[in-house]
Amino acid sequence: MSDINDEKDTGFMKVALREAMKGKGLTSPNPAVGCIIVKGGKIISKGYHRSAGSPHAEVEAINKAPAKPLKGSTLYVTLEPCSTHGRTPPCADSIVNAGIKRVVYGSNDPNPVHRGKAKRLLKRKGIHVTEGILQESCEKLIRPFSKYISTGLPWVVAKAGMSIDGRLTRPAKEDQWLTNKDSIADAQKIRAEVDAIIVGAGTVRADDPKLTIREPKILKRGKEQPWRVILTRSGNLSDKAKVFTDRLKNRTLLYERKSLKAVLKDLAGKYDCMNVMIEGGGKLLGEAFRKQLVDEVCFYIAPIICGTKCTPVADIAFPSSAQLSDTTVKRFGEDLRVRGLVRN
Helix, strand or coil, X not given: CCHHHCHHHHHHHHXXXXXXXXXXXXXXXXXXXXXXXXXCCEEEEEEECCCCCCCCHHHHHHHHCCCHHHCCCEEEEEECCCCCXXXXXXXXXXXXXXXXXXXXXXXXXXXXXXXXXXXXXXXXXXXXEEECCCHHHHHHXXXXXXXXXHHCCCEEEEEEEECCCCECCCCCCCCCCCCCHHHHHHHHHHHCCCCEEEEEHHHHHHHCCCCXXXXXXXXXXXCCCCEEEEEECCCCCCCCCHHHHCCCHHHEEEEECCCHHHHHHHHHHHHCCCEEEEEECHHHHHHHHHCCCCCEEEEEECXXXXXXXXXXXXXXXXXXXXCEEEEEEEEECCEEEEEEEECC
């Protein structure tokens, strides 16, 4: 019977995945990874990757485990252990030195230069290796890293709050917000997953947004405020705007007359942005879809019909409709959140 169908391995990998989720949004440009160590059918240690430069999940779990029980144990990790020296030493060496007898991992390293190296190294040292346990779930967790490492571009989430008729703003003289407080609070959690928030100059002029994470619980996890990225053609922006004057003004980046793809490449290469969010306005969102740069959609739909005197969510013509897959719908009061992947 194949190891991949082993219920115990699946159960333990689910625990490792829960550990990995603790680091989601905190590890760029590294992936979120979780690890547990098991002996005698019991978990004796857990770990996850907390931030770039900090110990990887395997090393954290090894360091937290009691010394004697490690020998002969099984290590479960969501991603193939690293086998080369980067910001930290290779995890494969730590596994060998700890006396671990078996390694089980979910996803292979998406970097073709490294893929499979850990398996070969560990097997040469007499360690049994099982791969592909909950592979789909483990690969889903590291989708942004996989894109970043293979293309040099970040994972792009298009986020918007809109009316039923697809408008981004209410008619003049009505309340500012389309969506309710619960939707706005959830959007803060989505911001916690990204390294940069991108808007057009029109959004800055019209709304003077802060573009920050304001939820204390999120910031206590060690999440750094995302880069605030402003795209402009004219450069005609008020120097009194919040993004240029508040205490986080050094986290604001202004790009003048740059294509969106060039901006994304710069954010990934220069600022280690693995996940970014485009929040508007309509023309910028439309351009991102038109050029097939969007990977994921997160739209909050309010039970309001605004009419034609408002900005549409994608104020630009597409060569063809953008279709979603792996779609989920969640309710926040009377609002609906639609989240899914874009089929490019």
